[in-house]
Amino acid sequence: MATTTDTTATYEAFLDHVKRLHYVGDAGSVLQWDQQVMMPSGGTPARAKQSSALSTLHHELLTDDRLGEWLDELDDADLDPEQAAVVREVRRDHERAVRVPSDLVERISEASSNALPVWEEAKAEDDFAMFADTLEEMVELRREYAAAIDPDRDPYEVLFEEYEPYLGVDTAEEVLTTLRDELVGLIDDIADSDVTLANPFEGTYDDDTQQALVEDALSTLGYDWDHGRLDTAPHPFSTGTQFDARVTTRFKPDDPMDAVGSTIHEFGHATYTLGLPQEDYGTPLGEDRDLSVHESQSRFWENHVGRSRPFWDLFADTANDHLGTDASPRAFYEAANTVHPDNLIRVEADELTYHMHIILRFEIERDLIRGDLAVADVPDVWNEKMAEYLGVRPDTDAAGCLQDIHWTNGAIGYFPTYTLGSVLAAQLDHHVRADLGDVDALVRDGDFAPIHDWLTERVHRHGARYETDDLVREATGESFSADHFLAYADEKYRDLYDC
Amino acid sequence: MATTTDTTATYEAFLDHVKRLHYVGDAGSVLQWDQQVMMPSGGTPARAKQSSALSTLHHELLTDDRLGEWLDELDDADLDPEQAAVVREVRRDHERAVRVPSDLVERISEASSNALPVWEEAKAEDDFAMFADTLEEMVELRREYAAAIDPDRDPYEVLFEEYEPYLGVDTAEEVLTTLRDELVGLIDDIADSDVTLANPFEGTYDDDTQQALVEDALSTLGYDWDHGRLDTAPHPFSTGTQFDARVTTRFKPDDPMDAVGSTIHEFGHATYTLGLPQEDYGTPLGEDRDLSVHESQSRFWENHVGRSRPFWDLFADTANDHLGTDASPRAFYEAANTVHPDNLIRVEADELTYHMHIILRFEIERDLIRGDLAVADVPDVWNEKMAEYLGVRPDTDAAGCLQDIHWTNGAIGYFPTYTLGSVLAAQLDHHVRADLGDVDALVRDGDFAPIHDWLTERVHRHGARYETDDLVREATGESFSADHFLAYADEKYRDLYDC
Numbered sequence: 001m002a003t004t005t006d007t008t009a010t011y012e013a014f015l016d017h018v019k020r021l022h023y024v025g026d027a028g029s030v031l032q033w034d035q036q037v038m039m040p041s042g043g044t045p046a047r048a049k050q051s052s053a054l055s056t057l058h059h060e061l062l063t064d065d066r067l068g069e070w071l072d073e074l075d076d077a078d079l080d081p082e083q084a085a086v087v088r089e090v091r092r093d094h095e096r097a098v099r100v101p102s103d104l105v106e107r108i109s110e111a112s113s114n115a116l117p118v119w120e121e122a123k124a125e126d127d128f129a130m131f132a133d134t135l136e137e138m139v140e141l142r143r144e145y146a147a148a149i150d151p152d153r154d155p156y157e158v159l160f161e162e163y164e165p166y167l168g169v170d171t172a173e174e175v176l177t178t179l180r181d182e183l184v185g186l187i188d189d190i191a192d193s194d195v196t197l198a199n200p201f202e203g204t205y206d207d208d209t210q211q212a213l214v215e216d217a218l219s220t221l222g223y224d225w226d227h228g229r230l231d232t233a234p235h236p237f238s239t240g241t242q243f244d245a246r247v248t249t250r251f252k253p254d255d256p257m258d259a260v261g262s263t264i265h266e267f268g269h270a271t272y273t274l275g276l277p278q279e280d281y282g283t284p285l286g287e288d289r290d291l292s293v294h295e296s297q298s299r300f301w302e303n304h305v306g307r308s309r310p311f312w313d314l315f316a317d318t319a320n321d322h323l324g325t326d327a328s329p330r331a332f333y334e335a336a337n338t339v340h341p342d343n344l345i346r347v348e349a350d351e352l353t354y355h356m357h358i359i360l361r362f363e364i365e366r367d368l369i370r371g372d373l374a375v376a377d378v379p380d381v382w383n384e385k386m387a388e389y390l391g392v393r394p395d396t397d398a399a400g401c402l403q404d405i406h407w408t409n410g411a412i413g414y415f416p417t418y419t420l421g422s423v424l425a426a427q428l429d430h431h432v433r434a435d436l437g438d439v440d441a442l443v444r445d446g447d448f449a450p451i452h453d454w455l456t457e458r459v460h461r462h463g464a465r466y467e468t469d470d471l472v473r474e475a476t477g478e479s480f481s482a483d484h485f486l487a488y489a490d491e492k493y494r495d496l497y498d499c
Numbered sequence: 500m501a502t503t504t505d506t507t508a509t510y511e512a513f514l515d516h517v518k519r520l521h522y523v524g525d526a527g528s529v530l531q532w533d534q535q536v537m538m539p540s541g542g543t544p545a546r547a548k549q550s551s552a553l554s555t556l557h558h559e560l561l562t563d564d565r566l567g568e569w570l571d572e573l574d575d576a577d578l579d580p581e582q583a584a585v586v587r588e589v590r591r592d593h594e595r596a597v598r599v600p601s602d603l604v605e606r607i608s609e610a611s612s613n614a615l616p617v618w619e620e621a622k623a624e625d626d627f628a629m630f631a632d633t634l635e636e637m638v639e640l641r642r643e644y645a646a647a648i649d650p651d652r653d654p655y656e657v658l659f660e661e662y663e664p665y666l667g668v669d670t671a672e673e674v675l676t677t678l679r680d681e682l683v684g685l686i687d688d689i690a691d692s693d694v695t696l697a698n699p700f701e702g703t704y705d706d707d708t709q710q711a712l713v714e715d716a717l718s719t720l721g722y723d724w725d726h727g728r729l730d731t732a733p734h735p736f737s738t739g740t741q742f743d744a745r746v747t748t749r750f751k752p753d754d755p756m757d758a759v760g761s762t763i764h765e766f767g768h769a770t771y772t773l774g775l776p777q778e779d780y781g782t783p784l785g786e787d788r789d790l791s792v793h794e795s796q797s798r799f800w801e802n803h804v805g806r807s808r809p810f811w812d813l814f815a816d817t818a819n820d821h822l823g824t825d826a827s828p829r830a831f832y833e834a835a836n837t838v839h840p841d842n843l844i845r846v847e848a849d850e851l852t853y854h855m856h857i858i859l860r861f862e863i864e865r866d867l868i869r870g871d872l873a874v875a876d877v878p879d880v881w882n883e884k885m886a887e888y889l890g891v892r893p894d895t896d897a898a899g900c901l902q903d904i905h906w907t908n909g910a911i912g913y914f915p916t917y918t919l920g921s922v923l924a925a926q927l928d929h930h931v932r933a934d935l936g937d938v939d940a941l942v943r944d945g946d947f948a949p950i951h952d953w954l955t956e957r958v959h960r961h962g963a964r965y966e967t968d969d970l971v972r973e974a975t976g977e978s979f980s981a982d983h984f985l986a987y988a989d990e991k992y993r994d995l996y997d998c
Contacts, residue, residue, distance in 0.1 A: 019548070240542075263887040
């Protein structure tokens with residue numbers, strides 16, 4: 001064991017390096033935000049060079065031999081629990097990065113760039129065959145990537161851990177399978193229900209109207225404009241730091257509820273980021289606990305607040321003022337929760353059927369990576385699963401297996417975190433209510449501070465100190481579980497659809 | 500001499516490194532643009548870390564031992580003229596950077612940060628004494644900086660070359676002294692003139708009105724919106740690359756001509772950046788030839804186009820439409836060229852008296868650095884020179900020697916490039932007219948392409964290939980000279996003021 005003085009010096013040098021790595025990564029995020037929100041189209045060639053230079057520097061800092069040496073020294077050192085957590089997180093990232101040959105990183109990056117126009121054309125032409133070789137190449141590259149990290153483990157498990165390092169693919173599979181089996185019956189009953197939910201919207205709503213509406217929604221929920229901003233982007237996202245967490249949204253002329261939901265979703269991501277401890281900026285203690293937990297925060301605010309009846313009791317008047325409508329809180333509530341089992345497109349799915357879209361993708365990508373499914377069979381399998389899970393079969397590949405960009409980017413293993421986040425959101429919601437009492441009254445009164453405080457205290461302030469399940473236990477006193485989500489969904493939707 | 504194959508390999512490795520250095524610098528510029536234009540106020544602490552990390556990486560890449568070795572190898576190599584120019588420029592930057600100890604770089608950076616609030620308070624309190632020690636420290640640090648780069652040369656010369664590497668401080672001094680001696684008489688005559696120029700503006704003009712006006716001005720002049728954008732910032736600036744060169748402006752409610760002039764000024768900077776060769780992005784061949792040449796492009800468009808009578812023949816109707824005025828082209832022309840000898844503030848000065856403000860600052864900062872002037876004497880010297888050059892004496896330090904931020908930042912040697920740029924703009928204007936014939940007719944017709952083409956062909960496309968005076972010769976066939984500026988100023992203002 002190193003002496004305390006040595007350890008302190010080593011840990012400080014190590015931490016300086018870690019912070020620098022993090023700052024360079026965050027600088028890259030600023031460039032990406034700018035590219036998607038502000039940059040004129042002609043700027044692409046220069047931006048590609050700038051982003052690539054930062055990304056290479058980040059990789060060099062992460063795989064730096066000195067970092068490996070510091071990690072080895074700190075392995076045997078007497079660290080406090082927070083320091084040990086920092087070392088654990090950095091070691092994980094360092095080890096994954098050094099195991100992947102840089103030529104493979106470059107081949108994946110190049111293949112992604114080349115794949116994008118192929119996917120775009122195949123989707124436009126509605127022809128999966130045009131994309132099949134490209135997908136095959138990406139699957140092979142990702143299998144190679146997984147094998148580089150750990151040749152002895154299930155490659156899908158290794159890829160999944162890129163996005164959700166600690167919950168385990170077995171948990172993911174169990175949760176997703178449970179949801180599939182439980183939700184099919186509920187969705188069937190809704191499809192058979194005679195109930196038609198309200199839709200108070202007619203005609204179109206211009207961008208300025210929707211912008212003012214969602215700004216008010218953000219202010220109502222307590223978004224801190226001194227530490228964030230709202231802009232539009234083709235694909236809404238949130239990015240930033242605990243000092244500056246920005247939200248983007250989009251406006252569909254005939255569907256203002258889409259902008260409201262999407263904005264509140266990204267607000268949820270931003271509140272997580274803003275709740276991370278400022279004093280730990282640049283270290284894992286000031287970083288988010290990966291994608292499932294991040295998505296739990298966005299889904300908490302989107303679904304358990306933004307789609308709740310008390311929220312519309314609070315916000316209906318404001319919404320009517322902006323939209324020129326005269327809808328009741330109940331009508332907004334119904335509009336926000338209408339289920340469309342016949343919808344084919346994931347990003348347009350409701351809160352409930354969304355998960356069937358995810359489960360289908362999870363099963364297909366898992367089987368592709370494990371070699372249990374041939375690329376050529378993807379369209380048929382996709383369409384069969386859609387028929388089985390949602391009772392609707394896509395007529396075209398464009399509305400089927402070509403709809404998402406994720407596999408084109410090589411982001412295989414990402415989809416499950418959407419559903420895991422929703423499941424965790426329901427679990428947190430259950431415990432927020434158990435701890436705070438009449439949460440509906442707080443929402444109805446616009447008194448969101450106790451909810452923000454609960455989430456910050458239980459989740460945000462820990463950063464990445466705990467592994468995911470430990471964080472869930474820290475926050476809720478129980479292990480990660482799908483039970484709360486199933487109970488929530490069953491109660492809410494059987495009531496809405498009288499089924 | 501190295502073999503050709505060796506040289507090629509060395510040059511390629513060298514150039515990859517140079518490009519990387521440049522991309523990291525440009526990434527830093529994106530962060531700075533964002534900070535000044537988009538970032539919420541709370542983002543400052545994180546942005547400071549990110550910018551500092553990029554700046555340190557940039558410094559490490561610039562002072563890298565390998566870069567020194569490549570430069571040594573390429574010294575003896577058989578390079579073509581463009582390669583030799585790249586090596587010359589990079590060597591200059593590398594050598595200056597390695598000579599300055601990193602602790603001095605840090606001390607200057609820290610002193611600048613600490614100086615800012617002191618200067619702000621001294622200015623607010625109108626008390627130079629509060630700022631004197633801070634200025635003294637900055638002067639000492641800059642003397643130390645100059646001595647580190649070259650202990651055997653005039654320290655002011657060394658500092659001046661930070662901003663204008665090749666024209667030489669002797670040329671600057673000669674030009675500034677000539678302007679001082681020649682313009683004093685003209686300004687006196689204007690002050691004594693009975694002529695009052697038109698001011699067609701009454702009341703206030705809101706931001707949206709002025710925004711629409713300056714957007715139309717940019718479109719009229721041919722700004723390429725696919726490669727740029729316009730935003731507002733407290734201190735207007737332009738930044739970017741040949742792929743994405745952005746402009747910022749500001750709006751004063753009672754003075755729409757300020758926004759027009761300021762926007763066209765920044766447009767001039769952006770046209771230079773956009774005219775740099777795209778294929779050389781990331782190397783000195785794709786970089787600007789420093790501040791005097793950059794300022795010549797902004798001043799060309801601001802003064803020789805935007806303040807010209809034919810421009811207002813073209814643009815008066817549009818301006819009247821936006822502003823709700825009914826002014827003649829002549830009235831706009833007069834308003835754009837009104838001389839205010841009694842104005843005390845540099846950034847509010849007209850085209851003519853502006854240079855007296857610069858000359859005064861040049862003389863004071865030169866004497867401070869050379870040890871010929873004590874910091875304590877700055878306010879008196881400032882006020883005496885104002886009286887001598889412009890016939891007006893500031894009542895306060897806030898409106899005198901505390902008005903500018905430059906010395907607080909340690910930017911000593913920067914001011915002269917403003918005047919050198921204006922002088923070069925007039926020289927270029929003379930030769931544009933000699934080559935293109937009836938330039939007034941082109942401007943009146945809104946046919947700016949031939950002017951853009953001339954400037955791109957003669958100036959922009961060369962990047963930093965030539966040293967400044969060689970570039971001026973390449974562009975105009977003659978050496979850098981103040982004659983054209985003096986003739987232009989005399990003719991224009993004696994005509995306007997009938998004196």
